[in-house]
């Protein structure tokens with residue numbers, strides 16, 4: 239065959255392959271999935287729970303990596319785990335008292351330990367002296383209380399040989415000598431995900447984490463992965479088992495095809511204080527910020543960086559004003575209890591939500607972009623200004639505000655607020671309003 243014909247032929251084949259692979263990437267969410275996204279956004283607030291064998295060491299969930307604990311030594315935690323005070327109902331009650339509508343639980347973190355009765359590995363909670371399938375109990379407790387359940391699942395593994403550890407950024411000190419084999423690891427993950435999506439009722443979301451182990455650090459120009467995770471297969475499997483189940487992947491990138499929400503770690507969308515959030519906020523899928531209630535995800539015995547009630551409220555409201563949910567984390571103690579410093583703060587913020595929930599649940603980010611004084615949310619014809627601090631000069635100017643206003647009131651006591659609509663925008667007189675709390679809400683009703 240002449241070279242020109244050959245190259246045309248191969249271009250054609252290449253084009254076909256590209257076309258097929260792109261087609262494979264086209265993802266149309268099921269109607270149930272779109273509905274689940276809406277409910278998720280309405281629900282706004284969830285409890286993240288990092289807990290497992292690592293909790294016993296009281297040094298955060300990265301302890302295996304940070305202290306280069308060899309798999310052989312780390313294994314000694316298995317016969318020692320007996321969380322005598324574990325009570326799934328109490329965890330769910332903590333979430334309810336906080337005004338949270340969902341829980342995301344660590345089914346398997348980077349130490350590879352499975353918090354359910356998996357048939358795919360012996361490295362699991364039912365092989366500890368505790369023996370109980372805590373996920374089963376949590377799923378039942380959530381169902382009873384109408385709390386949705388999402389499952390965190392690490393794609394990174396510091397324990398297994400077949401995880402492609404040779405190219406990983408972390409877990410190099412855990413003493414693995416076997417060769418990585420992604421085909422085998424992928425099959426293992428698929429089998430585990432099948433269990434999770436078959437045996438535990440309706441699952442709100444699968445919350446993946448660990449992709450970044452196979453990329454350059456966040457902020458690097460090239461963030462391509464060193465392995466092909468074959469997400470189309472993993473995501474396809476999840477959506478075929480439970481079409482409504484929302485997939486999110488904490489890869490710190492813009493969402494990939496097949497993903498149903500985008501998470502931000504320790505940043506509100508649009509911020510990058512953590513150095514992990516270089517990605518833009520998606521306009522297509524729901525957003526979620528995850529944050530710790532102290533400084534750590536997993537139980538850390540010396541961590542006293544407790545967030546105050548005001549900080550928690552402002553975080554939630556700050557997320558809502560940026561059209562995002564807040565997934566607030568606790569790391570329960572090795573005995574299974576959530577420490578009182580956390581439950582007290584969560585309950586106090588929950589009390590605030592009992593009064594102000596109308597301005598948060600079911601809302602979307604408001605028309606006024608985040609301001610130095612706070613943020614806005616909106617539901618129908620009502621816009622809520624969430625004012626975190628005394629506005630300068632007892633006046634709030636909403637530049638460019640054109641919509642016709644019917645009335646303005648202090649949300650909590652329905653006291654009218656004086657306002658003027660002029661060419662430069664809407665001006666509210668905030669004189670006489672107390673801004674002592676975490677968030678004073680002013681309601682603008684549109685005509």
Ligand code: FHN
Pocket residue numbers: 299300447488503528535
């Ligand atoms: O390494 C994990 C960390 O332990 C924790 O689970 C957080 C939660 O967003 N995600 C990873 C770091 O990006």
